[in-house]
Amino acid sequence: KQEVTQIPAALSVPEGENLVLNCSFTDSAIYNLQWFRQDPGKGLTSLLLIQSSQREQTSGRLNASLDKSSGRSTLYIAASQPGDSATYLCAATGNQFYFGTGTSLTVIP
Amino acid sequence: NAGVTQTPKFQVLKTGQSMTLQCAQDMNHNSMYWYRQDPGMGLRLIYYSASEGTTDKGEVPNGYNVSRLNKREFSLRLESAAPSQTSVYFCASREQGMNTEAFFGQGTRLTVV
Numbered sequence: 001k002q003e004v005t006q007i008p009a010a011l012s013v014p015e016g017e018n019l020v021l022n023c024s025f026t027d028s029a030i031y032n033l034q035w036f037r038q039d040p041g042k043g044l045t046s047l048l049l050i051q052s053s054q055r056e057q058t059s060g061r062l063n064a065s066l067d068k069s070s071g072r073s074t075l076y077i078a079a080s081q082p083g084d085s086a087t088y089l090c091a092a093t094g095n096q097f098y099f100g101t102g103t104s105l106t107v108i109p
Numbered sequence: 110n111a112g113v114t115q116t117p118k119f120q121v122l123k124t125g126q127s128m129t130l131q132c133a134q135d136m137n138h139n140s141m142y143w144y145r146q147d148p149g150m151g152l153r154l155i156y157y158s159a160s161e162g163t164t165d166k167g168e169v170p171n172g173y174n175v176s177r178l179n180k181r182e183f184s185l186r187l188e189s190a191a192p193s194q195t196s197v198y199f200c201a202s203r204e205q206g207m208n209t210e211a212f213f214g215q216g217t218r219l220t221v222v
Contacts, residue, residue, distance in 0.1 A: 004151075031207040031208040032207075032208045034210065034211060036213075041218075042215060042216070043199060043213045043214055043215040043216050044199065044201075044213040045213075046210055046211065046212060046213075049210045051208055052208065089151075089152075091152075091211070093207060093208070093211070094207050095157075095159070095207055096142065096154050096157060096167060097142070097144075097152075097154070097201070097211060099144075099151045099152040100151060101149065101150070101151040102151070
């Protein structure tokens with residue numbers, strides 16, 4: 001069974017810092033890796049999808065990378081803002097989605 | 110587009126009561142999913158429907174049933190609610206295929222007392 005781990009569980013940074021969130025998975029036979037954002041009491045919003053044949057995807061200040069051979073993905077957030085405060089979830093996908101437990105990010109003004 | 114719509118948003122049930130959570134998507138997606146989210150345990154798959162007319166069990170199916178009513182709608186039924194089913198339930202959909210992007214609803218917060 002696919003196991004997905006996200007480290008750290010919580011992260012607090014001052015506004016303007018660049019930061020990296022980590023996601024690791026045990027089975028490299030994934031089809032893609034998807035990053036989500038979840039605000040308190042809300043649903044999941046898709047941020048980036050990296051196909052298994054790709055190495056990275058970028059959207060605005062977000063850049064996600066994927067290394068299937070090492071079972072790792074990272075989400076890089078540039079110039080963090082207080083509005084980036086949320087929980088970030090990664091999911092490794094096959095016929096279903098296997099989620100990590102998330103990283104709770106707080107960006108301090 | 111509305112995307113994935115779940116109803117109700119909140120519900121309180123007494124132990125032993127039954128209810129159906131509704132999910133509808135307007136993106137013409139073939140695959141639909143029901144997950145539950147619990148603190149410290151992440152999201153776990155309850156049931157999924159790869160295409161209209163098919164359903165399969167996920168990681169935690171006990172105590173639940175599902176119906177893929179048509180291509181748009183996928184409902185989750187609790188026949189006899191238990192306190193252990195207190196959770197936030199999310200419905201998701203995606204186009205058919207294992208490399209496609211998933212879209213989630215806003216969730217249903219269920220409390221069983």
